[in-house]
Amino acid sequence: MYEAPEAAINPLNKCLTMEPAVDMNLPEELQLLQKTAREFAESELTKAAREMDEREEFNVDVFKKLASLGLAGLTLPEQYGGAGFYESKLANQAACVVLEEVNRVCASTGVTLSVHMSLFSSALNKWGSEELKGRVLPKVATGEWIGAYCLSEAGAGSDAGSLTCAAKKDGNEYVLNGSKLWITSAPYADVYLVMARTSDSHKTRGISAFIVERSRKGVSIGKHEKKMGIRGSSTCEVLFDNCRIPASNLIGEEGKGFTIALDTLDGGRIGISAQAVGIGRACLEDAIAYAKQREQFGRKIAEFQGVQWMICDMAARIDAARLLMYRAATLRDAGQPCAKEAAMAKLYASEAANKAAKDAVQIFGGNGYSKEYNVERYFRDAKITEIYEGTSQIQRIVVSRALLG
Numbered sequence: 001m002y003e004a005p006e007a008a009i010n011p012l013n014k015c016l017t018m019e020p021a022v023d024m025n026l027p028e029e030l031q032l033l034q035k036t037a038r039e040f041a042e043s044e045l046t047k048a049a050r051e052m053d054e055r056e057e058f059n060v061d062v063f064k065k066l067a068s069l070g071l072a073g074l075t076l077p078e079q080y081g082g083a084g085f086y087e088s089k090l091a092n093q094a095a096c097v098v099l100e101e102v103n104r105v106c107a108s109t110g111v112t113l114s115v116h117m118s119l120f121s122s123a124l125n126k127w128g129s130e131e132l133k134g135r136v137l138p139k140v141a142t143g144e145w146i147g148a149y150c151l152s153e154a155g156a157g158s159d160a161g162s163l164t165c166a167a168k169k170d171g172n173e174y175v176l177n178g179s180k181l182w183i184t185s186a187p188y189a190d191v192y193l194v195m196a197r198t199s200d201s202h203k204t205r206g207i208s209a210f211i212v213e214r215s216r217k218g219v220s221i222g223k224h225e226k227k228m229g230i231r232g233s234s235t236c237e238v239l240f241d242n243c244r245i246p247a248s249n250l251i252g253e254e255g256k257g258f259t260i261a262l263d264t265l266d267g268g269r270i271g272i273s274a275q276a277v278g279i280g281r282a283c284l285e286d287a288i289a290y291a292k293q294r295e296q297f298g299r300k301i302a303e304f305q306g307v308q309w310m311i312c313d314m315a316a317r318i319d320a321a322r323l324l325m326y327r328a329a330t331l332r333d334a335g336q337p338c339a340k341e342a343a344m345a346k347l348y349a350s351e352a353a354n355k356a357a358k359d360a361v362q363i364f365g366g367n368g369y370s371k372e373y374n375v376e377r378y379f380r381d382a383k384i385t386e387i388y389e390g391t392s393q394i395q396r397i398v399v400s401r402a403l404l405g
């Protein structure tokens, strides 16, 4: 029987002490943030993650607790309740640090936070009027309000530019009619960023972006999806029936909504890469711990080369994904174009997370297939990272268009 030499096993031990903060040489303030997020996630989310998944119910209280630590307003300027990362051009990197830690423990809380910060708050902060920002952002920064992002419709997924939800101008108001599908956080979000059609004369230039409070007359929640993974986060249809909003709730100019949606998705895709890196890291850590204690054929399964190579590949892919994620976040923080880099990070990280989850289940053997162990949940949670905020096929289109024109 093959006997693994000591040297072949030792590198695995290094993975256990892997400290991304040190590896990445992050600035001191981000290392402190990472410590806060890690401690919060381990102490508050470990049990909640299992409960949310089993009950298919989001724990709003635990999200509010996370927000009370300042972890939900990281992408915002201090004047609206941010923690100063926006001013030091570290906002997207700070979001990545926290999202990796949160998603490592609970991907349902992770997606809620990613949508709240990277899609809702960032878009309003970048494109909204001072009046609207002053009215909404302080509530969003403290977690008093949760934000959601409404782009997809039944007939408009990858081809989001074909959306039909309509916003008709009527004096000083817009009247919204139509429905949005697959909306993360819909039932417990307080405020939505909604892309709606203001003109039929052009496909994408006929779309505008609006802030819509859920409390407005004419807003209701439709079908709740029963999902494979991220079951703790609610995904629902949002219906607009003659919903009147003030014209001042328009963000950017009329006809700029699709540009806003795509620009916002660049940041969102960085957030989803952080989600994938977090899930992948959880798979790696659990697989290492399990492989070092499970014995078969009279030795730890970590001593078998077949297991070692799966663990090595997981670690290499997750580290590579993290590097791509921070490259995209750094570019976005510097105000530089990053559509290609964000798409590459999301594409690579989501595929790395799925491979890591598949191999983690394999390393756990029969136990990997049981709900007693978390890898079964990681496997179900990882899949969505290849689908939302643009499928892997759409990311490949974005990257190849940037390369080939």
Ligand SMILES: Cc1cc2nc3c(=O)[nH]c(=O)nc-3n(C[C@H](O)[C@H](O)[C@H](O)COP(=O)(O)OP(=O)(O)OC[C@H]3O[C@@H](n4cnc5c(N)ncnc54)[C@H](O)[C@@H]3O)c2cc1C
Pocket: 115, 149, 150, 151, 152, 156, 157, 158, 159, 181, 182, 183, 184, 185, 227, 230, 235, 384, 387, 388, 389, 390, 391, 392, 393, 394
């Ligand atoms: C759990 C969950 C949460 C979500 N949260 C939100 C949210 O908060 N807000 C929101 O607006 N949306 C949300 N979505 C929607 C999500 O972004 C879409 O599901 C996604 O963009 C894919 O669209 P689709 O489902 O219509 O698939 P389709 O666009 O119908 O795609 C089906 C298949 O065809 C492929 N395909 C499509 N076009 C091409 C092409 N040109 N070339 C090659 N292949 C192609 C796709 O890659 C995919 O494999 C969520 C979805 C889920 C499942």
